[in-house]
Amino acid sequence: MEKITIILAGPRGKMGMEALKLIKETEHFELAAAIDRKNGGKLISNIEGLPALDAPIYEDVEQCFREIKADVLLDLTTPEIGRKHTEAALRHGIRPVVGTTGFNEEELEDLAKTAEEKGVGVIIAPNFAVGAVLMMKFAQMAAKYFPDVEIIEQHHDQKLDAPSGTAIKTAELISKSRKEKQQGHPNEKETLQGARGANMNGMRIHSVRLPGLVAHQEVLFGGNGQILTLRHDSLHRSSFMSGVKLAIETVMNIDILVYGLENIIE
Ligand SMILES: NC(=O)C1=CN([C@@H]2O[C@H](COP(=O)(O)OP(=O)(O)OC[C@H]3O[C@@H](n4cnc5c(N)ncnc54)[C@H](O)[C@@H]3O)[C@@H](O)[C@H]2O)C=CC1
Ligand SMILES: O=C(O)C1=N[C@H](C(=O)O)C[C@H](O)C1
Numbered sequence: 001m002e003k004i005t006i007i008l009a010g011p012r013g014k015m016g017m018e019a020l021k022l023i024k025e026t027e028h029f030e031l032a033a034a035i036d037r038k039n040g041g042k043l044i045s046n047i048e049g050l051p052a053l054d055a056p057i058y059e060d061v062e063q064c065f066r067e068i069k070a071d072v073l074l075d076l077t078t079p080e081i082g083r084k085h086t087e088a089a090l091r092h093g094i095r096p097v098v099g100t101t102g103f104n105e106e107e108l109e110d111l112a113k114t115a116e117e118k119g120v121g122v123i124i125a126p127n128f129a130v131g132a133v134l135m136m137k138f139a140q141m142a143a144k145y146f147p148d149v150e151i152i153e154q155h156h157d158q159k160l161d162a163p164s165g166t167a168i169k170t171a172e173l174i175s176k177s178r179k180e181k182q183q184g185h186p187n188e189k190e191t192l193q194g195a196r197g198a199n200m201n202g203m204r205i206h207s208v209r210l211p212g213l214v215a216h217q218e219v220l221f222g223g224n225g226q227i228l229t230l231r232h233d234s235l236h237r238s239s240f241m242s243g244v245k246l247a248i249e250t251v252m253n254i255d256i257l258v259y260g261l262e263n264i265i266e
Pocket of ligand 1: 009010011012013014015016035036037076077078079081098099100101102125126127128129158161240
């Protein structure tokens with residue numbers, strides 16, 4: 001397989017550190033550089049706790065993209081920064097693979113437009129875990145028969161965005177297979193604001209944040225005398241890495257924006 005050179009944004013983050021291991025262990029991947037909030041001018045191998053990779057660290061994204069020739073940007077940062085990095089990568093003809101969540105619909109549309117104009121592939125995947133992708137697909141199937149649904153997502157308490165990218169993607173997929181529907185009693189009233197969760201196309205999404213959690217989601221479907229529950233748990237961030245690998249390999253062969261791993265797994 002031909003070598004794929006990668007710039008990683010967010011190398012000291014929880015996902016970034018797992019991605020460094022993946023890049024180091026994958027023969028046809030090579031870390032060309034990293035983008036970090038600090039440590040500019042150092043090498044990844046100079047940073048305590050990071051693997052022995054002699055790739056330079058940049059704090060200035062534009063300088064990095066000007067000086068480093070790379071195939072792919074892997075972004076695992078924060079919503080605002082991730083969007084800026086993705087736009088800059090597209091301008092420089094570098095293919096973004098974005099795990100960062102929290103982009104809104106308008107931002108996704110803008111990025112899709114830029115990708116198309118530049119003819120540069122992008123993959124934005126709210127969840128790289130194959131089990132989570134299957135949960136979302138099964139939820140889309142089930143909603144045809146069980147249109148009453150609520151989503152409960154649970155994450156560690158350092159997460160910045162709520163609801164999670166996975167919960168939003170799940171609700172989007174479910175919306176494709178059921179008509180918009182107002183759920184619950186038509187006269188229901190919240191006596192405590194937020195008690196019924198967020199409302200997306202009539203579906204309720206509840207976000208739990210607690211130390212000890214990693215990434216978990218339940219999709220509950222209610223029918224006559226029955227409840228169907230779909231649940232996925234990421235117990236470790238290694239669960240995301242086979243999806244990251246697939247996305248990096250796939251982005252080399254596309255020239256548009258693909259949103260969601262379900263569009264590339266067979
Ligand atoms: N798509 C997926 O399967 C998954 C997506 N995520 C998403 O990935 C993102 C990162 O998650 P975690 O690693 O858990 O968060 P984290 O908080 O551990 O890491 C984020 C990293 O971004 C870095 N960062 C912030 N501003 C930066 C800048 N200007 N330049 C370079 N780096 C910068 C921080 O220093 C930090 O190291 C989040 O948006 C999260 O929702 C997380 C897990 C799975
Ligand atoms: O922040 C996280 O941790 C995760 N974020 C993604 C999301 O918002 O869905 C994917 C996974 O749930 C872990």
